[in-house]
Amino acid sequence: MENKHLPYMLLLPATIFLCVFFIYPFTLVAWEAFSKDGAFTMEHFQTMTSNWKFEISFWNTLLLAAAVVPIQLALSLLMATMVSKMQKGRDIVLYIWTIPLGISDLAAGIIWLAIFDQSGYLNSMLYGLGVIDQPENFLSYQNKSTIFIAIVLAEIWRATAIMLVILVAGIGLIPKEYYEAAEVFGASNWKRFTKITLPMLKPSLQTALVLRVILAFEVFAVVAALGGTNFPVLMGETYNWQFELQDGNVAAAYALVILAISIVFTLVILRVLRVPKGAQV
Amino acid sequence: MAEIQIKNVAKTFGSYQALHSIDMTISDREFMVLLGASGCGKTTLLRIIAGLETPSVGEVWIGDKRVDHLPPRQRGIAMVFQNYAVFPHLTVFENIAFGLRMNKLDDATIKERVNRTANLMHIEQLLQRYSGQLSGGQRQRVAVARALAMEPDVILMDEPLSNLDALLRLEMRAELKGVLADSNTTTIYVTHDQVEAMSLADRIAVMHEGRIVQANNPVEIYRNPAAHFVGSFIGNPPMNFLNATKGGKGKWNVAGKSFSGPQSGQENLEFAIRPEDVTLNGGGLDAKVRIVEPLGAHNLVTCDVDGSLFRAVIDSDSKVKAGEHISLAPMQDRIRWFDPQTTLAVA
Incomplete structure (x- = not known):
């Protein structure tokens, strides 16, 4: 009798934990994404994709x-x-x-920001070596590719x-x-x-x-x-x-x-x- | 043509000397067994020949090429490992084909060789299986087939049968001997099992504490051990040893009896005789029987001779019982003598 139930008893704490902290919030989020005023809708996905x-x-x-x-x-x-x-x-x-x-x-992001920033280490170094005349803003909206490279690095x-x-x-x-x-x-x-x-x-x-x-x-x-x-x-x-x-x-x-x-x-x-x-x- | 020459090879691991200046020549197509207890350096020597270890000093020659500075794949060898090392992620077919593919042979040749060696090892029905679906004996066959498929000049085997159960080991031993004899390769085979060594070898090199004590054909090793160690290691039960004191004119006193032996200047020698080389005749060594073990074909009698342990193999019809005194007469031409200082044989 006891042997038969023991495995389930041992699984119970983890199962309860997952239900309370994962399945339940997940269901809430899913419901939130698919419902409006208690009814099913794709409206939120349309709002999302049309942005x-x-x-x-x-x-x-x-x-x-x-x-x-x-x-x-x-x-x-x-x-x-x-x-x-x-x-x-x-x-x-x-x-x-x-x-x-x-x-x-x-x-980590801030560390790399300190390197790539307009007044950051990279600019100071390049300026000190005479490679550039004035600090370059690597992370400006004009330099999308350098932003990408910085994030990848x-x-x-x-x-x-x-x-x-x-x-x-x-x-x-x-x-x-x-x-x-x-x-x-x-x-x-x-x-x-x-x-x-x-x-x-x-x-x-x-x-x-x-x-x-x-x-x-x-x-x-x-x-x-x-x-x-x-x-x-x-x-x-x-x-x-x-x-x-x-x-x-x-x-x-x-x-x-x-x-x-x-x-x-x-x-x-x-x-x-x-x-x-x-x-x- | 793949004669193997080991010239003055030594190996140290840190402060531990695993091999002491080994010199050995293994002739083409010879089956050489390296035999010794664990830790005697036999596996280290094999791995040096394979190229998996580098010698601290010395040279290794295969054929007429010096190989000790070459990686294993350039030595023209194949190897069977103790734990088989059959790749678990490849099928049996791909395992056997592994070395052939590495050597970039064409698919037709690979297929032909894999099928031929698989047939030879009787595993042709297992070619599509994975290692995890095989028994130990089948894995062993795959490992041997993989080595044979290379058609190498030299096959090295590191205790290939030690992980098999006793019955399978006996079966594989006979099979290996037949297959290797047909394959025209030089074989070096490492084992701690003397029966395996005796049954397979053209020549046995007995190793002890990093040295080769004796290298000769099995019968010679058994009959004429070059040193005390060989006599005490080979043979089950091993040789009996008794103290001998000089009696003058080539006569030696052993346990109160006189035997003719070598003309030696020494005061003491070791008298040695194999357990099966004594007879239950009068006038022999006086022995007090301690234990009698009937083994079917014969009885193994453990006695006390002059305070030393002495084993004798006698006919199973004999009525000898524990506690009795018996007389064991050594066969004169089977008596061997050893120097107690150098432990070497004295003629």
Whole structure:
């Protein structure tokens, strides 16, 4: 009797927690997005899509993710491989590389603002070296591409380490014997990376990419600090509608769009990086 | 043509000396077994030949090419690992084809070789499976097939049977011997199992504490151990050793009896005899029987001779019981003598 119920009893706290703090608010938000005066409507979605900023912020968000995530993937793979090959001091290097993770994203945005600002470090340095005659406003609305580059740099600096730590753990789990076998059977360093490391790292790559891509769609504070209103993104618009325009319904619609994109990309990543049945380690 | 020459190879890990100046030549197509207890350096030596470790000093030659500075993939070798190292993310077919693909052979050749080696190892029905769907014995076959498919000059095997259960090990041992004999490769095989070594080897190199103590054919190793260690390591049960004191004119006193032995200037020698080389005849060594173990084919009798442990293998019809005194007569031509200081054999 007791044995039969025990698993459910153990699951209960987490289930209650998820229902109260996730399912319930999610239902409220969904209802808010789809209802007006207690009736179903698509009106808020129409308001959202008819606003000129929706399309821009949608493509900006995707573009940013498309620029940041591949670079971060390549960088974190490179860094993880390097760390895994280190004999001494690997922990120290790992700690240093993960420092940006401990900084809030708004603070990270402000750090990079201090670099790219009109009176920032970059301008001071270029002026001091005589490269420019007067300070340049890199982040003005005329310089959309430099804003984009600044945001990409800040995001890479801030959030590559989250993938790095997952991949370092994943690489550590691959038995050394597979590399030795590959080496004996003729695989060069690069082949060992593509034929052994990458395929055996799939589960970790899945986790790292899903986590990173979802976070990329929620990008907000770094963009707000560096781009302000010159580079609208979905999360920034959500904030705008909720707090500036005081329209919670449209904000809820935005939130659902972000959720939908996240789900779609998660499914794509899980599908692409799936491990065939039987090939699990 | 793949003769392997090891010239003065030594290996230190930090302050620990794993190998002391090893010199060895393994001739083309020879089956050489490196035999020793764990920690004797046999695996280190194999890994140096494979290129997975670099020697601290010395040279390794395969064929007429010096290889100790080359990466493993340029040495013309294939290897079977102790834990098989069958890639879990590849099918059996792709595992066997791995080395062939790395060498950029064309698809037709790859298919032909994979099928041939798979047939040879009787795994042709498993080619589309993954490693996780195979038993230990099947994985072992895949690992061997992967090595054979390379048609290498040299195959290195690191305790390939040690993870199999006893019955499977016996089956695979015989199969390996047949397959490797047909493959025209030079084989170096590492094991701690002396039965495996005896049954497979053309030549056994017995290793102890980072040195090769004796390298010879199995029968010679068994009959004429070059050192005390070899006699005590090879054979189950191992050789019996007793103290001998000089009796003059090539005579030596062992446990109150006199035996003719080497003309040596020393005062003391070690007298050695294999348990099966004694007979239950009168006039032999006086032995007090401690334990009798009937093993079917024969009885193993553990005795006390002159305060030392002494084992004898006698006919299972004998009525010897624990507590009795028996006389064990060594066969004169099977007696061996060792120097107690150097532990080496004395002729």
